[in-house]
Amino acid sequence: MDLRRLRYFVAVAEARSLGKAAERLRMAQPPLSVQIRKLEAEIGAPLFHRGTRGMDLTEAGQALLARASEAMALAADGVEAARAVAAGKRGRLSVGYMFVLANAMLPRLIPELRRSVPGVDLEFAELSASTREARLLDRSVTVALCMPAINHPEIQVARIGAQPFMLAMPIRSPLARLAAVPMARLQGRPLIALPPPEQDPASSAVAALLRRHQVVMPIMSRVETVHSAMSLVLAGEGLAILPACARLGAPRGIVFRPLRDATDSLDIAVCWRRDSHSPLIGTFLKCAEKAVARM
Amino acid sequence: MDLRRLRYFVAVAEARSLGKAAERLRMAQPPLSVQIRKLEAEIGAPLFHRGTRGMDLTEAGQALLARASEAMALAADGVEAARAVAAGKRGRLSVGYMFVLANAMLPRLIPELRRSVPGVDLEFAELSASTREARLLDRSVTVALCMPAINHPEIQVARIGAQPFMLAMPIRSPLARLAAVPMARLQGRPLIALPPPEQDPASSAVAALLRRHQVVMPIMSRVETVHSAMSLVLAGEGLAILPACARLGAPRGIVFRPLRDATDSLDIAVCWRRDSHSPLIGTFLKCAEKAVARM
DNA sequence: GCCAACCCATACGTTTTCGGTATGCCAATG
């Protein structure tokens, strides 16, 4: 079954004449006649009554006509939809984000996205440091808001901002009375740490910070997520060194203080598969930059 | 936009591999690769991610896939529907009938038709002697139950029965007391006649009958339909010579009596366009014959 | 009643497109 034949068939049915239809199709009349006869041979029944005044649909032809025009419309629509998706006017964008960034960025990002790409289905998924690479690589998320960036040959990264480290502690901690905490005051205090560097690069930034200031903090617990870290801080298990934006998701009872003399920061980055060429990624990047600028 | 390309596209999308899809399509892998690339060129965007492990749909590809499979199904369905109509398993059959036959035949014919061709939409239209030819020729009815048959080079006729003439009169008429009315008793009595022979061939049969028996009946009124004829008979305007089956549609107050020595009859026939080859016509003919046999 | 106009069907040569075979390139694997 060839769609070209159906196109010819519909044209002849509408023009009720081979000659008129051929003219509209910008072709000669004889090949059109041949194509119609081939179509009839394929179906096994005549589709037109041939009179001296032109061609007239048989009942079988009428039955075919309805479906044929629908099928053509659907095929054309499919092509159009594919083009629209490729152009970023329609489609689906699955956004992964790490918890630390959720409260600071999403309220600014999501409205901006909806305005920029109406007609695109948006999905959001919270990512953990351990799974974010896999989710990008298997395409279950299209882009990821990461902190810090992912380092992987297949994954492309755009740095859109940075956040300084702050100290998270219970409100009753004696250090909470200081406006800014000198690094030296951390010496010997228990630390709630994230997974080791090979699993979460944020840890290595924290480790480097402590090492540079020659501060040693015993690691009391390792937790998977920033969320858990704050829960343990609240429970009095220790202190945590977290990017500033984490404080927006912190429960009551936890306070954040700047670290004096520590200029270290953690990058905020948008990450995506190097072979994803959707224009939605570019649009997303712009929206994310705007959201960061207003943080 | 070619349906073959869409078929190939769907096959590759399902097999997630050019090689596998080529095998299923009974063709070699290289031409399939070419066709997919041509489709992508036509759309203007890649439809697959080419990895080392096979082909994977892009979002644009997914958008196309949904429509493409629907379009293919619709096209196939259209072909199937056209075949079914051509085979008489589906479609529409518009049945024209003349009023004289309605009460005698339709109650037997319609259930038989519904049993024989389930899935076919049936339509019924009452025909007058003056329009029945035109309705067949412009295809607004597919077959016509006629009495007598139509005589026209474009129209084919199958005689399926005959009905003797009877005399229709008011129940109070003195002739109504006879079990059968001799032709001679009609001499001079007023006749309610149908339209003249060139408009309604039934008239010429009646005229021939009277001529052969050398009976003259003055024509009081000409009416268009058997229906009207009976109304005038009931009103005492005159007598009518009608086929026997007309009595089934007669109002109370009219009686029918056989005409002694008159063996004339009027044919019942099924008529259709000579160029209508629908198998539904053959089926209809069988049903009509059955219905006549049980009259 | 004949001729012109119209419309569809057939025939044949040309061009385009498609499919098959051979081969190359790349990455993953052992």
Add this chain to the structure above:
DNA sequence: CATTGGCATACCGAAAACGTATGGGTTGGC
């Protein structure tokens, strides 16, 4: 480093489609 698996490219033969020329039938006008 060689092998394997998968897609892409090149080239050739085959099939399909298109255009031109032409035939046959009917309608309508002179």
